[in-house]
Amino acid sequence: MEKASHLSVIVDLSPTQWHLSAQADNQYPLSIQTFLSQLLAFLNAHIASQHENTLAVFGALPGKSVMLYSSTEVLADDAAAPDANSYPPFKAVDSTVVQRMMYEFDAFKDVEEEAPCALVGALAKALCYINRITHPSTSPGGAAEDPSILPDPRILILSVSPDLSSSYIPIMNSIFSAQKLKVTIDVCKIYGPDTVFLQQAAHLTNGSYIYLERRDALLQYLIMSFLSPPAIRKVLAVPKQDKIDFRAACFCHKNIVDVGFVCSVCLSIFCQPVPVCSTCRTKFPIKTLQRLNASRPSLAPTSSRNTLPLANLNNATPRPTPPRNVNGGTPGLR
Amino acid sequence: MPSVQSPQAVDPPASHSNPHALLPFLRSQSQNTLTRLYQRPSSCLSIYRLLGPLERQLVMNLLWLESAIPVNTMAVWVVPEGKKLYDDALAVMTGLHILQNSTVKLALNPTFKSSLRQAITGGGSTGSFGVPAEKDDKRQPGGIEVLDAYALERWETILHYMVSSGQGQLPTKPSQGVLYLLQRSELMKANHGATLQITSSGFQFLLHSPHDQLWDLLLQYLHMAEERQMDLVEVLSFLFMLSTMELGREYSTDPLSETQKVLLEDLRDYGLVWQRKASSKRFSPTRLATTLTSLSPSLPTSSSTGGSRVGATTSAIGVAASTAQQGFIVLETNYRVYAYTDNPLQTAVLNLFITMKYRFPNLVVGMLTRESVRKALANGISAEQIISYLSTHAHPQMRKNNPLLPVTVQDQIRLWELERNRLKSAEGYLYRDFASQADYMYVLEYAKQLDVVLWENGAKRCFFGSLEGHANVRGFIERRTGGG
Incomplete structure (x- = not known):
């Protein structure tokens, strides 16, 4: 028999970005209301596919992340009156998600300044949640289960905010955890510029990153690309990015760098030559530093994107490696 | 020798899983009946769930499209290796009249489409998900x-x-x-x-x-x-x-x-x-x-998936209460079976192929013996069925073993089955008393070309041919004797 699948959806709920997205001067304005109704249809479609499918919804709000719905959690406010015209589980999802979202939005009414969106927090929560349901033996009372009936976990990130360069390290760490848990991360960029980090997340976990061009067709995009579990993707192909921006953010200023300097011991990335690695405290020879400083592009680094590779702090001989190749995994982050 | 199969190998991959037993029945119904059935959102949802995973994805792909799309557009999504699966899926959907019968455009049956949409978005006034009863203040509903x-x-x-x-x-x-x-x-x-x-x-x-x-x-x-x-x-x-x-x-x-x-x-x-x-x-x-439309095995061993809320409703249609939802059978290499159960039904089922030794309040001990297995085989139960019953109801302690059941016991059960099949009968004719070895060889050669020889013995100059070939062989011999 086929396996059930688990889907965790992370919804980026940045009020500013959604406000911008709903502006009429966009080519396809998309307000959060329309978005929500299409999202709910998508969530229902996931539950409809199989009786055993599980679902969790996380919201990334400014400064905090919350769980909006999970199918394993017993609803406290189970007041939803049964209705002869709708399937009870669908109704439960719809009302819970909308209720909690409204509650969170109301709590933000008085806040003057908007903190950046806690996407990483939501991602980490989703991963913890998946870890819990796939390894029930570690949770109290859970029995050892047959591995063949464990759900096939996926995470779908619906993003509207731009990259937050300070979250580079936690995002990369989340990606590694996802790889370890064999979780596929799919990303749908609904509004705003491409995000480098999420592109990498999708690429590294074998998921797909889709930039939503026709925003009026959101639901169709969601269903055709993100509804199918990995087994089906072997038959019905799902679009993947052919070009992925592999740039990393430096550890010192959290800038996204085209040319970085890598510690030869721990592989930390810096945007400028440093005498001592801030991560592993390795000291670098003065001579190397001088040479690196001399070879450093002094002006706008973006223009030199294709000329200089990442230099190694100990051995400054520049090797002609293409810049897209800043090593897919970026290992060694701690 | 029967080959040793690990129980894991029994699981077919998702895309090849057997279609649900109800689907052939539905396919035999007229389009009119099906269309009437599709008027109710709950029926559409249930039928949708009975479909295979690939069909479900295709239905969803087409569900929110207002107009039909060209066949080629959808075919672009299919990876070359999956072409056959994809074509099969389309055939199943057309057979159920979920997909409109057309070679150029793909579109869902309009009734099915609007009902399934309604099921997913809710609303409407069909009341197809059951009208809940008014709350009865006098009596609590049965838990x-x-x-x-x-x-x-x-x-x-x-x-x-x-x-x-x-x-x-x-x-x-x-x-x-x-x-x-x-x-x-x-x-x-x-x-x-x-x-x-x-x-x-x-x-x-x-x-x-x-x-x-x-x-x-x-x-x-x-x-x-x-x-x-x-x-x-x-x-x-x-x-x-x-x-x-x-x-x-x-x-x-x-x-x-x-x-x-x-x-x-x-x-x-x-x-x-x-x-x-x-x-x-x-x-x-x-x-x-x-749990009618849940595709998960409703066996007692596959209890809820992590105690999920949805999972809880799908968990085993327990053959007994929670204890039996886990397996209860321990099978040892010495053919002994320990079944931790107090359920008379389970004991009776085990009794079909096990010689009972002792019974305790919560434990039944028995042996798989040649006689007991042969009795089951005589009743029409196959060796595979015995093995799969033992493995699906295996005790959690057994699940640590790989393979789950002792290989010797599995093989022995299969061998006992083969034992029964040593004798095969076939109707036919025995040809003998050939005048000369040459005659015999000549006719035998002809019969072999027709592929009708079941047994031959050159020393006794006779062979046994099947019933179907008799007319030809006989004609051949008559022609020879008549002609010669």
């Missing part, structure tokens, strides 16, 4: 435990009746309707006189999972309903409605049609529906009913 106990009791009565009929003792009889159904489906046969005797397909039936057993009986019921002139659409849509209902909630019988009220009574006998009294105006579906 989930009551429902489970009821369903279990009903179902086990049926199975127990079947199992013990083979041993000449008759426990509580299920109702007339059930007996008739068992007889119709040839799971039991009237044996000179009134007593019903279990048949070989009945023995096989006992070893199936509760989910499969249930659908076996329901399919028979549907065939019977056709003959009884019941409206199939109403029967099916009631079953589908039950499958989408919530466990532990009470529903009103008022909106049901006359046919459906008759159906309700029958289903009460099978344990799918619970009612306080036969005349009650409300009913509650039991776990047997609410």
Whole structure:
């Protein structure tokens, strides 16, 4: 028999970005209301596919992340009156998600300044949640289960905010955890510029990153690309990015760098030559530093994107490696 | 030698899983019937769930499109290796009239499309998910435990009746309707006189999972309903409605049609529906009913997936309470079987292929012996069925072993089966008394070309040919003797 699948959806709920997205001067304005109704249809479609499918919804709000719905959690406010015209589980999802979202939005009414969106927090929560349901033996009372009936976990990130360069390290760490848990991360960029980090997340976990061009067709995009579990993707192909921006953010200023300097011991990335690695405290020879400083592009680094590779702090001989190749995994982050 | 198969290898990959037993039945219905069935959102949702995973994805892909799309556009999404699976999926959908029959454009059946959309978005006024009963202040609705106990009791009565009929003792009889159904489906046969005797397909039936057993009986019921002139659409849509209902909630019988009220009574006998009294105006579906369209094996071993809320409703249609939801059988390399159960039904089923040694309040000990297995084989149970029953009900302690069951025991059971197949009979003719070796060789050569020789013996100058080849061989010999 086929396996059930688990889907965790992370919804980026940045009020500013959604406000911008709903502006009429966009080519396809998309307000959060329309978005929500299409999202709910998508969530229902996931539950409809199989009786055993599980679902969790996380919201990334400014400064905090919350769980909006999970199918394993017993609803406290189970007041939803049964209705002869709708399937009870669908109704439960719809009302819970909308209720909690409204509650969170109301709590933000008085806040003057908007903190950046806690996407990483939501991602980490989703991963913890998946870890819990796939390894029930570690949770109290859970029995050892047959591995063949464990759900096939996926995470779908619906993003509207731009990259937050300070979250580079936690995002990369989340990606590694996802790889370890064999979780596929799919990303749908609904509004705003491409995000480098999420592109990498999708690429590294074998998921797909889709930039939503026709925003009026959101639901169709969601269903055709993100509804199918990995087994089906072997038959019905799902679009993947052919070009992925592999740039990393430096550890010192959290800038996204085209040319970085890598510690030869721990592989930390810096945007400028440093005498001592801030991560592993390795000291670098003065001579190397001088040479690196001399070879450093002094002006706008973006223009030199294709000329200089990442230099190694100990051995400054520049090797002609293409810049897209800043090593897919970026290992060694701690 | 039979090859050793690990139990894991039995699981087919997702895309090749067998279609649901109901689908062929639906396919045999007319387009008109199906379209009427598709008018109800709950039926669409249930049928959608019975489809294979690839078909489901295709339905979803097409669901929100307003216009038909060219076949080529959809085919672009298919990876070359998956072409065959994709074509099969389309054929299944066309057969069910979910997909409109066209070679250039792909579009869903408009009725199906609008109903499934309605199921997913909610709304409408079809009331197809069951009208909940008004809250009754005087009496509390029966809890989930009551429902489970009821369903279990009903179902086990049926199975127990079947199992013990083979041993000449008759426990509580299920109702007339059930007996008739068992007889119709040839799971039991009237044996000179009134007593019903279990048949070989009945023995096989006992070893199936509760989910499969249930659908076996329901399919028979549907065939019977056709003959009884019941409206199939109403029967099916009631079953589908039950499958989408919530466990532990009470529903009103008022909106049901006359046919459906008759159906309700029958289903009460099978344990799918619970009612306080036969005349009650409300009913509650039991776990047997609410798991009808879940594709997961409803075996006791596969309890809920991590205690999820959705999972909780799908967990085993327990053959017994929580203890039995885990497996209960320990099989050792010395052919001993320890079954931790106090359930008479499970004991009776085990008794089909095990020689019982001791019985304790919570434990039955027995041996798999040549005699006991051969008895089961004589009853029509196959070795594979015994092995799969043992592995699906294996005790959690056994699950640490790989392979699950001791290989020696598995092989021995298969060998015992092969033993029975040593003698093969075939009808045919023996050709002998050939005048010369040359004659014999000549005719034999001819018969071999026709591929009709079953046995030959050159020293005795005779061979045995099959029935089909006789006319030709005989003609050949006559021509030769006549001509020579």
